[in-house]
Amino acid sequence: AQSFRVIETEIVEDIWFCIDTSGSVSEEKLNKFYAEIKAAVEQYRGLAGKLSFFDTSVTEPKEFSSVEELCEIQAVGGGGTDFHAIFKYMEEHMMQDLPLGIVILTDGYAQFPEEEAAYGVPVLWIIMDTNRQPPWGMCVHVRSNENDV
Numbered sequence: 001a002q003s004f005r006v007i008e009t010e011i012v013e014d015i016w017f018c019i020d021t022s023g024s025v026s027e028e029k030l031n032k033f034y035a036e037i038k039a040a041v042e043q044y045r046g047l048a049g050k051l052s053f054f055d056t057s058v059t060e061p062k063e064f065s066s067v068e069e070l071c072e073i074q075a076v077g078g079g080g081t082d083f084h085a086i087f088k089y090m091e092e093h094m095m096q097d098l099p100l101g102i103v104i105l106t107d108g109y110a111q112f113p114e115e116e117a118a119y120g121v122p123v124l125w126i127i128m129d130t131n132r133q134p135p136w137g138m139c140v141h142v143r144s145n146e147n148d149v
Contacts, residue, residue: 015049016099018086020106021077022055029128030075032144033105036126038067040103050099055079058089081110087117095119108132 019033041047041064050061051070055077064070086104101122108127115136123137128144 013048014100017051017103019053021053021075022081024109029144041067053077054085056082058085083110084113087113
């Protein structure tokens with residue numbers, strides 16, 4: 001399996017970003033998730049990808065190759081959280097053209113699927129404001145600062 005270290009040294013295309021828009025994700029967290037993706041787009045000039053939103057279902061991925069295109073994609077969601085929905089969507093709609101990697105931006109409040117669900121696609125979990133730790137994949141913990149006084 002590829003790792004993100006390998007991917008980030010070349011032109012990065014076809015990364016599937018999935019932003020948690022469940023009820024537990026505040027607007028401030030959502031803005032921070034966008035900021036994380038914007039930073040990646042600005043850092044890796046060749047970065048192009050797709051963006052979906054998920055709660056208990058996943059929106060159809062929208063392609064972007066610039067910060068401007070990214071910012072035009074409107075968030076939808078607001079229900080519960082189901083990580084399984086991401087991998088079920090991939091299995092049903094992307095098996096002919098799997099993404100190079102999946103970046104899941106979430107607060108981590110859901111049951112994690114089995115690693116086999118990813119079909120060998122590297123997954124980076126960006127988990128905000130909690131110490132939740134996925135049992136597989138790479139994980140980065142970030143803070144939104146909304147809890148700071």
